[in-house]
Amino acid sequence: MADNAALTRLIEPELKSLGYDLVRVAMIGGTSDPTLQVMAERPDTRQLLIDDCETISRRLSELLDEKDPIEGAYRLEVSSPGIDRPLTRLKDYDDWSGHEARINLAEPMGGRKQFSGELRGTGEGNTVHVLGKDGRDYAVPFGSIASAKLLLTDELIKATAPLSLEGADEIEEMEG
Incomplete structure (x- = not known):
């Protein structure tokens, strides 16, 4: 393979x-x-x-x-990566700053392998900043991340709304 x-x-x-x-x-x-x-x-x-x-x-x-x-x-x-997209590039963490994500680490950091919370962008040394659900700020080394993805929230849905609703009224008429 x-x-x-x-x-x-x-x-x-x-x-x-x-x-x-x-x-x-x-x-x-x-x-x-x-x-x-x-x-x-x-x-x-x-x-x-x-x-x-x-x-x-x-x-x-x-x-x-x-x-x-x-x-x-x-x-x-x-x-397309979809609404609850994977975060695979360092720039993704800046692009989606302010949205919630789940980050899984390859090896534990501070006794944890998973962080969930609001993305706060990136910082020096290729770190990803997350405001955890516990209210603490975490700086996670990008190279330590095994996988990460956005979490589906109302804010994310609003931020990723379709660019065009052209044809949507025709679909509603067909369904109605």
Whole structure:
């Protein structure tokens, strides 16, 4: 199975050339039915439209067929990171400052492997700042984070509302 870091190095420049930002690359599933999951976003909206997914999928399919970095058969899945998105890049913690997140560490820090609370951005030494549920401020080294994601809240829903509601009234009429 291919290494996620190697796949990221291959895929990220292609996405950049198409005008997208890479959020995450992951091989998921077992060895008998693996899926290459690519999450991307438009830098201006942090979202992807179906047309964007098609464009990315076609280009990545060509690239992956040409370079053949994955042994055996696999599925390619291209998607937007979604509302309760993973936080994979240092800049994500600044972009989503003020929103709630759950951070899981690779190794315990101060006896804890998980922090939940309000993101407060980043600081010196590539640290992520979190106002914990206990009211304490935590500075978590970015390199210690195993995984992190936004938590679904009303504030997050408002911040990620669709850019356009065009066609929504037609959908309501069809349902009504």
